[in-house]
Amino acid sequence: KNHYFKMENSFQNTRRFCHIRNQIVAVIALVLLGYNFNQSISEYIYMLPTGKFAESPDVLVFSNAASLDSFPSSINDSEERNVSVISNASSSDPFPAEFDNSEALNVPVISITPSSAPFPSEFDDSERWCQHLRSTPEPPLVLYNRIAKAGSTTLRKIYKHKPNVRLNSRYWGSISEENIANYKKKFSSIIEESEEGTTTIADGHFMPIFPFPNATFMNMMRLPKSRLVSQFYYVMYDSIAARADNGTNSKYLASVGGSLYLDEKCLTSDKCLNELEGICKTQLSFLCRGGSCGNKTKGSYDIEKILSNDILEVLGFQEEFEKSLDMFECAFPTIFEGAQKVYEKIGAFNIGTHKLGIISKDLEKILDENFCTEEMTLYERALEQFNHRYNKMVLNRGSCCRVKKM
Helix, strand or coil: CCHHHHHHHHHHHHHHHHHHHHHHHHHHHHHHHCCCCCHHHHHHHHHHCCCCHHHHHHCEEEECCCCCCCCCCCCHHHHHHCEEEEEECCCCCCCCCCHCCCCHHHHHHHHCCCCCCCCCCCCCHHHHHHHHHCCCCCCCEEEEEECCCCCCHHHEEEEEEEECCECHHHCEEEEECCCCCHEEECCCCCCHHCCCCCCCEEEEEEECCCCCCCEEEEEEECCCCHHHHHHHHHHHHHCHHHHHCCCCCCHHHHHCCCCCCHHHHHHHHHHHHHHHHHHHCCHHHHHCCCCHHHHCCCCEEEEEEHHCCCCEEEEEEEEHHHHHHHHHHHHCCCCCCCCHHHHHHHHHCCCCCCCCCCCCHHHHHHHCCCCCCCHHHHHHHHHHHHHHHHHHHHHHHHCCCCCCCC
């Protein structure tokens, strides 16, 4: 019996010690946070389990996820509690491990490594973007110059029952001074033939974008290296040409120096390397306009001009497909109303069967450090812009989104 009471007293002393220790740690933390102690120390300590600290307007919520929806709604309360939200924080791991609940919530989380040139604060153009949408009607024509292997086939399946025109291969490829008149004539005819007062979407694989009366552009991006891998193996093994050629596109195989895979053979082939370098500039070429496209001598794209281009009204992301559908519906409700429900029913289309990836580590290093760097910078900055706009839209749908035409 005496032995039992000794153990019980020891246990109670341990509990008191832990309690006192926790109080001391909490007080030290509060001092570091700069809180004044006009109230009693015990009052501050017992605020910890109640979550009252989140009510302070000085609290910052950092997120390196693709959006705030990567966290449960109890955490995403910045609007209600008037806290500042900083997306894409510079820290590589701004949250403790217990906040990484993406697997439990079944949501995609994309960690973005900040570029060497930080995205300027003025590129949070969400307020201006919302005002633009709300103050302008849906255009008669929405132009979707589809980037290959970035969800465009699935997206087309979603809106195929809405007013749409699929441009044939005559209108695919690069637009130049010599052939731009053909595009203008085609776009004019689509508007003239469309029902008055409605919106029609026209899609095709053409580049770059250019201003056209009564029309605006939209598009979808994908992580550059992921898109490169998908395009390489799709063209080689799953394209129409490949299926007609016993499962391997012999013409494409010759154009990449006989490299069937992204391996050491590709690494040592100039033809294969040239192909990969070109693939890693595809999205830049599709999204730029005029002066932002650079030139053959300089070769550089003006990413800030690409992102501030008013005629590219919505730029979505394959990695954020459902949120992109939400933004498309906000800007073009006639075409994308109910798009998320359609997507839930039909799922993704045109998925490649060869999931071989990049076999050569040295080749992957060239992609990361050379070929894909410029396009990756565009991706990172465009995704940050997307997040600002998406969060603004979710909190202010009534004052941000366009009203569907009757």
